[in-house]
Structure formats: C-alpha cells, structure tokens
Amino acid sequence: MAIIEIENIKKSYDKVDVLKQITFEVNNNDVVAVIGPSGSGKSTMLRCLVDLEKIDGGSIRVCGEELVKDGIYSPPQKIKQITTKMGMVFQHFNLFPHLTVKENIELAPKLVKKESAATIHDRSMKILEKIGLSNFINVYPAKLSGGQKQRVAIARALMMEPEILLFDEPTSALDPELTGEVLEVMKDLAEEKMTMIVVTHEMGFAKEVANKVIFMDNGVIEESGPPSSLFTNPQSLRTKAFLSRKL
Ligand code: ADP
Ligand code: MG
Numbered sequence: 001m002a003i004i005e006i007e008n009i010k011k012s013y014d015k016v017d018v019l020k021q022i023t024f025e026v027n028n029n030d031v032v033a034v035i036g037p038s039g040s041g042k043s044t045m046l047r048c049l050v051d052l053e054k055i056d057g058g059s060i061r062v063c064g065e066e067l068v069k070d071g072i073y074s075p076p077q078k079i080k081q082i083t084t085k086m087g088m089v090f091q092h093f094n095l096f097p098h099l100t101v102k103e104n105i106e107l108a109p110k111l112v113k114k115e116s117a118a119t120i121h122d123r124s125m126k127i128l129e130k131i132g133l134s135n136f137i138n139v140y141p142a143k144l145s146g147g148q149k150q151r152v153a154i155a156r157a158l159m160m161e162p163e164i165l166l167f168d169e170p171t172s173a174l175d176p177e178l179t180g181e182v183l184e185v186m187k188d189l190a191e192e193k194m195t196m197i198v199v200t201h202e203m204g205f206a207k208e209v210a211n212k213v214i215f216m217d218n219g220v221i222e223e224s225g226p227p228s229s230l231f232t233n234p235q236s237l238r239t240k241a242f243l244s245r246k247l
Contacts, residue, residue, distance in 0.1 A: 001028045009058035020219040031190045033206035034199045036216035042199045051083050087157030091169045093149040095141040102137045105156040127155045147178030164195040215239045
C-alpha cells in the first residue's frame with residue numbers, strides 16, 4: 001500500500017525553482033534513502049511533505065488522503081490530521097532545553113492526543129527502553145551527548161505513533177563516533193518495518209538499510225532504484241559523478 005504519493009510537485013523561492021515536477025511513491029515498510037548534493041532540494045521536499053512549506057503545484061497524498069491536490073490544499077483541520085501521521089527528525093534535534101527527556105517526548109502527545117497520562121507514560125517508558133535511554137528520563141538535554149539527543153528526538157517522533165518517519169540528515173551534526181548509535185536505532189526501526197524516508201550522506205546506511213534510493217540533483221529526481229543497482233550500476237552521469245565523490 002502506498003503511504004506517500006507525491007505527484008509532480010513544484011516549489012519555488014522567489015524565482016528559483018527548488019523542486020521541479022518531483023514524483024515518487026513510498027510504500028508500506030519502505031526505507032527510502034534520499035541522497036544528493038547540498039542545495040538539491042532534499043530538505044525542501046521533506047518540509048513540503050509535513051506542511052512546513054507549501055508547494056506551488058502538484059499533489060501529495062498520505063495514507064490515501066489528499067494533503068494537496070493539483071496545488072489546492074485541503075482545509076486546515078484535515079491537513080493537521082494528515083501531518084500527524086508523519087514524524088520528523090531534524091539535523092539539529094530541536095529539543096526543549098527547559099524540559100527533561102520524559103517531558104520533551106510526552107509534550108506533543110499530551111497536547112495533541114486525547115489519551116490518559118498513564119497511557120502516555122507507559123508508551124514513553126517503552127520507547128525510552130527501546131532506544132536505550134531508560135536511565136535518562138529526568139535528565140535535561142544539556143547533559144546529553146549529541147547522539148543521545150538525537151535518539152531522544154527519534155523517541156519524541158515515535159511517541160506520536162506515526163505511519164512514517166522522515167529524517168533530514170539525522171547524523172550530519174554529530175561527531176563521527178556518535179553517528180553509529182543513531183544509525184543503529186534507525187536500523188532497528190527499519191527491521192521492525194517502520195516506513196521511513198531518510199535524507200542522508202551516509203552511503204553505507206543507504207546501501208545496507210534502504211530498499212529504494214532516490215538521487216536528487218538541482219530540484220529533480222535524477223535517478224532512483226534499489227541500492228543494489230543505483231550504487232553499483234548508476235545510469236546517469238550526474239549520479240556517477242556524485243557517487244564517485246562519496247564512495
Ligand atoms: P538540500 O536539503 O538538498 O541541501 P534545500 O532544500 O535546503 O536543499 O535547498 C534547496 C534550494 O532552495 C537551495 O538553493 C536553497 O538555497 C533554497 N532555499 C531553501 N530554503 C529556502 C528559503 N526559505 N528561502 C529561499 N530559498 C531557500
Ligand atoms: Mg538539507
């Protein structure tokens with residue numbers, strides 16, 4: 001089943017076309033790696049998906065529901081209902097410094113989900129256990145390493161029980177020795193069949209964990225396919241050139 005259907009989306013800032021007719025689908029249980037040079041539109045594409053930016057044309061469907069069709073957006077209430085199906089993890093964690101780990105991850109469900117405090121508590125304990133941070137429940141973000149902060153950000157996204165998780169370069173702000181623990185959590189989620197779109201420069205992760213790779217360049221999908229073919233037998237010259245710099 002298609003979780004995300006993106007059809008011919010367009011986005012410009014001033015007169016610069018940042019996304020030009022992007023079309024792709026994400027199916028249930030897919031792990032899609034999005035790779036490409038800086039400035040190619042990867043972040044903008046994710047931000048449009050979760051309605052942090054508006055597209056100028058095209059359609060986006062999430063779990064079969066129209067976020068926007070032919071450039072016309074659904075009413076705000078429906079948009080909200082659709083975007084809560086998606087969890088986003090940013091490069092720079094964006095944790096609240098004045099809230100503990102538990103408070104950070106429970107904030108959104110408390111505000112948005114009509115659940116009892118006990119239900120939310122049970123879920124946060126389970127998720128913190130899963131990402132190995134059970135001993136950090138009452139700790140403030142300043143006391144955490146970058147890798148731990150990013151794991152809390154993943155926990156926070158999971159607390160909303162999303163249908164799909166979107167990651168925008170989740171390890172790019174981390175010291176190299178801390179990227180492994182974050183990639184490990186993401187790999188575990190993939191093994192549990194979480195549907196994910198991951199914008200990443202970690203080619204090893206893309207090769208090993210993704211079942212589909214999208215190479216974006218200059219606002220278009222230059223090439224896409226399973227990692228086994230895209231990495232070993234890229235068709236486009238631009239893909240070849242990008243990969244030869246990366247691998
Ligand atoms: P990537 O994530 O692949 O590095 P981005 O989506 O961040 O690329 O950016 C794509 C292009 O859009 C870049 O040229 C960038 O300068 C431009 N851009 C991104 N956000 C804005 C904005 N808010 N206003 C104007 N231009 C932007
Ligand atoms: Mg980016």
